[in-house]
Amino acid sequence: MIWDFLNSIVRAAADTLHAIYSSLPASPIYIPASIQSELTPIFGKLAWFFPIAGMATFLALYLVAVFVLAGVLLIKQLIEAALP
C-alpha cells in the first residue's frame, strides 16, 4: 500500500512535468539534416588540411574550463565580499 502511494506521487510528478514540458517548443537552433549532409563532405576536405576535429574538441574543452573557472572565481569573490 505504501508503495502504491509513493509510486502514485512519482507518477503525479511525472505527469506534471510532462504537462509543463509538452508546451515547450522544439529547438529553433538545430542544423537541418539537408544542410548537414551538404556540409559534411566540405568539412571532410577541410579536415584533411586543418585539424578541425582536434580544434573543435579543444575549443569545447577550453570553453567548459573557462566557464567553470569563471564560475569559481565569481563564487570566490561573492564569498570574499560577504566576509567582514
Add this chain to the structure above:
Amino acid sequence: MPVALALVIAVSAALLLPVNVFAYAYSSSVLALSPSLYWPIDESGGSSIAAAAGPSLSCYSGMLGAKSFVSGDTGGIAGGYSPDYAQCASSTASVSGMVNGRTSYSTAFWGTFDSSLTVGHYFEFAWSDRVYKAFQTSSHTFAWAYPGNNVDCGPLSGDHMVVLTVSGAAGKCYVDNVLVATGGGGTSLGATLCDWGLGGKAEFNCGGGDNEALRSTQALGQFAFFPSVLSTSDINSMWAARGGSLPGAQFLCSPGNKLLAEQASYTLTCTTTDPLGDDVTSTDTYVIKAVPFPHIQCDLSTSYPVNMTGHTTSCKGLIDGTWVIIIHSNLLNRDWIGVVTVVGTTNRLSVNASPSAVVVGQQTTVSIFAFDATPTDITAQDSWSIQNADSTRTCVAGDAGTRGLTQVCSWNAAGTKTITIKDQYGFSATTTVGVTAAPVASVACGSTDLGCYLTQLWNSISALPFHIIQGVYELFFVSSSGINYLDLSPLVSNVWPNVACRSGQTPTAPDGIHCFAFPFSIPTDIGGVFSLLAVSPSAPTISFGWDFPLWTGVTLHESGTVDPTVLLTTATMTYVRDAELLLFIIGTAMGTWRILQLVGVG
C-alpha cells in the same frame, strides 16, 4: 463494398421514392431490381394506390384494407370484395420498359390463395391481341397465361410470394423462392399496352374480353413488373428481405472443415454474395492469405499470400495435424477461416485421459481417437487395450458411448503416470496423467475430548498476534499493484523532455524519433555542431578537363585527376594537423593569458 452497395441502394431509393415506400427491406430489394411498375400497396383504406415505380392506381372503393404480406407492409387489396369486375387500374396507356415488342419480363406479387376456388383473378395486362395475367382456374390451379401457353403453378393455399418470368417462349413460376413449374410463354408483350388491372378484370380498351372476376378470398399486395427475367438470386433477395432485414453480404468457402488423408487433395470452392443475396462470385477475386506450408499446400504455391486462380483451389495435406487456412475476399475485404485435419500413420491413433490431472483415488476416463487410411473416423469401432504395466493403476471398462470403448482408471499413489495403448490394427499411442496426493482431512475433535478443544483454542489465540501483524504489514507494505519498490521510471522518462522534431531536424531524443525541447536541447544542439566539425578527413581530389583549340582547327583535349595523397600521405597530414593543433592550443593559451592580464586576474 457491402456498406457502399447498401449506401448506393439507400441513397438511390431515398432520392426517388416517398419515405413510406422505402421504409422496409422488401421494398428496397424490389427497387434494387429496377421494376417498371411497383405498387407496394401499403394503403389500408381509400381508393388509390401510390406507386413506387410507374403510375399510381385508382381502385374501386372498399377494395383496400389492412393486409400485411411482408414485414413493414401495412395494407393491400384485402380480399372479401364481392362485385365482379372490381379492380385497381390506371389511365396511363404505356410505361417505359413495358412495351415495344418486349419478350423478356417478370412479375412478382404476394397473394392469398385458396386452392378450392374455381375462379379468381390477381392481375391482368392487356394488349390488342394478347393478355398477360395471373388467375385461378376451374381446375383449382394457379396459372400464368398467354393465350394457349400456360404455366401451371399448382394448387396453392395461404399467403405466398409468386414470381412469373417470361423469356421468349419459356415461362417459369416461382412460389416462395422455389421454382415450381415451367411452361410456354408468350412471344411478345406487343407494341402498345392498352390496359391493366389488379384484383379484378381489366377494362379492355383494345377490344379484348375476359370472364375472370375478383372473388372474395383473394387478397393481393406487393405487385411489381420487371422489364427483364429475374434471376434466382434476384428472387432470393426479395424472399430473404420479406422478414424485414436484408440477408447481408456473405463470403464463404466450402468445405469449412476437412478431414484429409496425408498426401491427399481436396478442392476449396469460394462464393460471395452481396447484401441483397446476389451471387457476385464472378466479380470477386480471392487471396489465399495464410496456409501453413509445408504442412498444407494450396494452389501449388510454396509461399503465401498468393492470389487464387479463379474461385476454387486445390489443397493438399502434407504433414499430419490440424491446420488453419485463411482466404481473403477482395470484394468484401473479409477473411474466411477453414480447418483441415491431415491424418497419416503417425496420428492414426491418439489416446486421451479426461481429466488429465487427478488425485490419488480419483477416476479418469481414458478414450481414443482413431482413423483409418481413408481417413474415416473409426473411433467408435476400434478396439484397444492398455499395454504398459503399472502396479498403482486400477482400470475398469467404461461406458461404450459415441467415443467407443473407454477405460476408467485410478491410481493409489502419486506421480506422473503413463498410459500406453495399442489398437486392433497395431497402432500405439501414449498419454500421461498427473496424479497428486489426496488432501488430508483435518482431524475433528471428539465430542468429549476437552483437551483437544483447549489445544485448538490455545493455538488460535497464540497465533492471533502474528496474524494481526501480518495483516497490518500486508495492508501497508504489500502493493495491490504488485510493485514493492519505488518506481522512478515515469519520472526519469520525463526529466529530459522531448517533443516532436521540427521539419528537417535530426531526432535527438534517445528514442530516435523525438527531439529534446528547447532550451533543454541546447547541449545536443551544440553537440550537433561539434559532430559536424569532428568529421573524418578526406583528401580533396581534383579532376580537370582542358580543351585547347589549335590554329589547324583541331581542339586538343586533356583531362586528369590531381590526387594530393600521392605526396601528402595520410601519415604526413596527421603530423601536419597535430602541429597545427599544437599551435592553436598555444595561441589560445597565450590569448587567454593576455585577456586575464587585461582584466587584472593574477
